[in-house]
Amino acid sequence: MSETVEALSRGAGLAAWRQIADALEAEIAAGKLAQGTQLPTEAALAARFGVNRHTVRRALATLAERGLIRASQGRGTFVEAAPLAYPIGRRTRFSEIVTGAGREPWGELVAQTEVTADANGAAMLGVSEGAPLLELVTVHRADGVPLSTARTWLPLPRFSGFAEAYAASGSITRALSACGVPDYTRLSTRIRARPADPAEAARLDLTPGRVVIVVSSVNVDAAGIPIQANRSAFAADRVELVVSP
Amino acid sequence: MSETVEALSRGAGLAAWRQIADALEAEIAAGKLAQGTQLPTEAALAARFGVNRHTVRRALATLAERGLIRASQGRGTFVEAAPLAYPIGRRTRFSEIVTGAGREPWGELVAQTEVTADANGAAMLGVSEGAPLLELVTVHRADGVPLSTARTWLPLPRFSGFAEAYAASGSITRALSACGVPDYTRLSTRIRARPADPAEAARLDLTPGRVVIVVSSVNVDAAGIPIQANRSAFAADRVELVVSP
DNA sequence: TCGCATTTGTGCGTATGTATA
């Protein structure tokens, strides 16, 4: 049971809890404490650093506040997965973002239906109310982990072949290209957050009630014509949106 | 008890549930159903429109999905407050945004402490680790309703007079101006979401566990020098972030 | 603490009109 006590510089202007927080953060950053692993108990950490458990708790609180760890009463404290930095800008592309993070992107088509535009959708896509739209429900993964699930509307008949192209390629960008849209940019982006509804939670493999970030956007083609309205629900634990300046 | 049944055009290609949804949406848009008021019960709406309760439920489901109403089992269905559109861009100013929405802004200083920069804060503000920082906790309101609570760090001694100036003016912009920073722009913005912690919930007047959108940003002065790091928690029900292109 | 009324949530069965093969 004899555990060596790590040296903390005491009475030197640097608080003990901060040294502990820095030490643990360094271990997480270095991968010594991997994603999802359980931290030693507060009592064990107190023994390791030769401090009171209150001091350890103060260190853990700062890490928890920054989202590096999550304490769960009665279970323990766990290292959170680092969220994927997801840039939001004029040229947001899921595949490029995930690939750039060194992970493998894939989009899965869950459902497709033909609907008629309501007032809201009509305004976003610049079509008349009641116009036919293709509605797609998709799930987007990085290395198999679902990051977001989206509902996408495209005007018909222009994009009648979109669903097949998407199912085959797993990429919005490539499917649009197959429909004669070589390039597109984002016209508007609105961001909300709320608890996941049961359907979203199932598609994202979340326990019900976890938080999703809802990003509503409209994309336009090179001529500025709206081609796609989109409402994506991101698992809030797994991404961090970065507004590109 | 005799209630007049509103006319729906039946068998004319437009589904009854859609007509009901449109009628209710129009009443909400017109202010006949104000924010926070309870809708008639599903049974009452079914009687009013002369349809089955299922048909009403389908109409309500589409409105709930779009965030216009919120159903609460055992209590009723309520009109949601329209969230404030909050632009996120290079020149984000709380006061200007709220004023532009025709509401009265006010920022309240909850606490101020002098802290030393940890590795994270030091990197964001471009100072050395351990450098003295002023940490402020503030609450930001529109017409008295708290929209966000923020933790702000400013380098010392440059901004030693900031807290007093802020408490007096209730505005970050004016307080910075008093400290010799006439203009500033946003360098970076990162967005996350999670349940509110108890302290945040108290400051935002939220029931514990409601969702907050956490916006972390760094502001720089005209010379590009970081002057302020900020982590704001917005009540997710009360704002919609709009990424300005 | 308990029971009761109110209200939304869910499931099943049935019938009808419409588009498609």
Place this chain on the structure above:
DNA sequence: GTATACATACGCACAAATGCG
């Protein structure tokens, strides 16, 4: 014309959450 599938709409019953006395 016939068969099938689908969306729409209705009726009934019960479960679950809430508020009140």
